[in-house]
Amino acid sequence: MSAAPNFDFRNTNALWSSVFVATLARLGLRHAVISPGSRSTPLTIQFARHPEIDAIPVLDERSAAFFALGLARQTNRPVVLLCTSGTAGANYFPAIIEAQESGVPLLVITADRPPAMRACRSGQTIDQQKLFGAHVNFYHELAVPEATLASLRYVRQMAAHAWERCAYPVAGPIHLNAPFRDPLPPTDDGIAPKLADSFPSDFLAAIEATPTALARNIAAPTLCGRGIIVAGQTRTGDAAAYAWSVGQLARKLGWPVLADALSPLRNFAHVVPGLVTNYDLLARSAEMRTALQPEHVLCLHDWPTSKALRQWIQSGDVPVTFVAEGVENPDSLHARTTVLRTSVAAFGAALETQPAPAAWLRTWQAAQQRVQRLLRRELSAAAIDFEGHVAALLPLAAPRGTTFHFANSMPVRDAEYFWPANKRQHLVHCNRGTNGIDGTLSTALGLAQGGVPVVLLTGDLALLHDTNGFLITKQFKGSLTVVLINNDGGGIFEHLPVAKFEPPFEEFFATPQSIDFRALCATYGVKHVAVRDLRHLAQLVKKLPARGVRVLEMRTNRQRDAAWRQACFSRIAARLA
Numbered sequence: 001m002s003a004a005p006n007f008d009f010r011n012t013n014a015l016w017s018s019v020f021v022a023t024l025a026r027l028g029l030r031h032a033v034i035s036p037g038s039r040s041t042p043l044t045i046q047f048a049r050h051p052e053i054d055a056i057p058v059l060d061e062r063s064a065a066f067f068a069l070g071l072a073r074q075t076n077r078p079v080v081l082l083c084t085s086g087t088a089g090a091n092y093f094p095a096i097i098e099a100q101e102s103g104v105p106l107l108v109i110t111a112d113r114p115p116a117m118r119a120c121r122s123g124q125t126i127d128q129q130k131l132f133g134a135h136v137n138f139y140h141e142l143a144v145p146e147a148t149l150a151s152l153r154y155v156r157q158m159a160a161h162a163w164e165r166c167a168y169p170v171a172g173p174i175h176l177n178a179p180f181r182d183p184l185p186p187t188d189d190g191i192a193p194k195l196a197d198s199f200p201s202d203f204l205a206a207i208e209a210t211p212t213a214l215a216r217n218i219a220a221p222t223l224c225g226r227g228i229i230v231a232g233q234t235r236t237g238d239a240a241a242y243a244w245s246v247g248q249l250a251r252k253l254g255w256p257v258l259a260d261a262l263s264p265l266r267n268f269a270h271v272v273p274g275l276v277t278n279y280d281l282l283a284r285s286a287e288m289r290t291a292l293q294p295e296h297v298l299c300l301h302d303w304p305t306s307k308a309l310r311q312w313i314q315s316g317d318v319p320v321t322f323v324a325e326g327v328e329n330p331d332s333l334h335a336r337t338t339v340l341r342t343s344v345a346a347f348g349a350a351l352e353t354q355p356a357p358a359a360w361l362r363t364w365q366a367a368q369q370r371v372q373r374l375l376r377r378e379l380s381a382a383a384i385d386f387e388g389h390v391a392a393l394l395p396l397a398a399p400r401g402t403t404f405h406f407a408n409s410m411p412v413r414d415a416e417y418f419w420p421a422n423k424r425q426h427l428v429h430c431n432r433g434t435n436g437i438d439g440t441l442s443t444a445l446g447l448a449q450g451g452v453p454v455v456l457l458t459g460d461l462a463l464l465h466d467t468n469g470f471l472i473t474k475q476f477k478g479s480l481t482v483v484l485i486n487n488d489g490g491g492i493f494e495h496l497p498v499a500k501f502e503p504p505f506e507e508f509f510a511t512p513q514s515i516d517f518r519a520l521c522a523t524y525g526v527k528h529v530a531v532r533d534l535r536h537l538a539q540l541v542k543k544l545p546a547r548g549v550r551v552l553e554m555r556t557n558r559q560r561d562a563a564w565r566q567a568c569f570s571r572i573a574a575r576l577a
Helices: 012-027 043-049 061-075 088-100 148-164 192-198 211-216 239-252 266-273 281-283 286-291 309-314 342-351 358-381 388-398 410-418 440-448 460-464 467-474 489-497 504-508 516-523 534-540 558-576
Strands: 031-034 054-057 077-083 106-112 139-141 173-179 228-231 256-259 295-299 320-325 337-340 403-406 427-430 454-459 477-487 529-530 548-555
Touching: 012 043, 012 192, 031 043, 031 061, 043 054, 043 077, 061 077, 061 088, 061 106, 077 088, 088 106, 088 173, 088 192, 106 228, 148 173, 173 477, 211 358, 228 239, 239 266, 239 342, 256 266, 266 427, 281 286, 281 309, 281 358, 281 410, 281 558, 286 358, 286 558, 358 388, 358 467, 358 558, 388 410, 388 454, 388 460, 388 477, 388 534, 403 410, 403 440, 410 454, 410 489, 440 460, 440 467, 440 477, 454 460, 460 477, 467 516, 489 504, 489 558, 534 548
Parallel strands: 031 054, 031 077, 077 106, 106 173, 139 173, 228 256, 228 295, 295 320, 320 337, 403 427, 403 454, 454 477, 477 548, 529 548
Antiparallel strands: none
């Protein structure tokens, strides 16, 4: 494939900047107001050489900013404002405040030294992080350029998101800080030129020439052929209605639905045809990845927890349509993505398409059934106290319509691996905004306050991190059952490469605390039950108490269970071949 037009392969900074500029031009950028300076050289050259962009030099940054403000008012579309590092950007501040107060879209770019040249008396360098504070709609520091496809996909996605945030949900200024290493002019660095002959010619194909994100909400894109629907975490006021909407969408497209454990869909399986829950195991098999490779991905809300699935989708480099109602950039994979800011129900109603051939869905269903059989066989042979059994048991043992809260790290991953599709209409929650373990217990208490009984599935470290949450029990009015997987440490770290380095792994990563949870619960006046086995656990959660807090502790073996997961997943991948 030949190189895409307007890409500059003379060196890394030139290639990276040309992708950034070409993306903005394709989206509709027509004007860039640029003040002179050295550190902004890579972007200045690319704005100046692009045939569809009118690059206008203005000496004084304060005047440049107000000039760009007036130009954006006149054209009713974003205008780029570019300057060098140091105090240059500070001169933009009055115009940026005016742009925010009057709703004028400005895409402000301040060039900067790379991180290694900061805080060391390097010339023309100040702290430019969030230079304009709360007076911009969005701030992001761009990565230091690299001549790799992954880096170029990232900057393509960030350029598209920055353009969108200039207009959505309200018009206003956004700020990108752009660090560059030397050499700044486009002198040959011997790296970028090597990409020219093999660079994808359709690199910008998914970028839509549209002035704002809102325009993309009017009509859904063309979706057809062999695709998949990936349903990530979402919070909805009516889980049943949401599941019905996704089911209708799946029927219209004829695509399988890969549902994260944090999506309501796994617990409303009766209304979602083609539901796939064991996609993580399928994605670990090279043969399955080939047989099930989609031509398009429709992602709802967020990518699932599964790293194997994300890596598979990323390696395929297929077009992605993202349906998300928030304002943030939803695509951490930096795919060829179109983001539609709308609801699933509205998207499904607007979509007009022909369903995929029936054989496509049958292939996925056969693969799901096959991997389910293999997983059931493996679980039946696992140790009776294997902690993954708990995630497989809870949705079937707990009362219909139970609300669950998962701690991060291993509990949410075991839910992804082992939580089966069911018709029991449970509701699921997890603090996956930042994926941390802090506040796990307190969040669960808040979920249960004055409402229906809640079950928290947590590990020992996540619970210990928030034991002060037990102080809330004096004011607590509700029912919370804490299912505690006590493996004396951070089980998630056993699955990371650092686990092979001992020392310091056990002391500094696994961090076992060796806490007597019965004594801890007694300190707070909380009921504690030592779980004897899975049958005992099923009896304990079959009927949840009407009020109060209790901890059901199940002791497990961290190292053994981590090794079993890894061996099990490898065996299943081999058998799928």
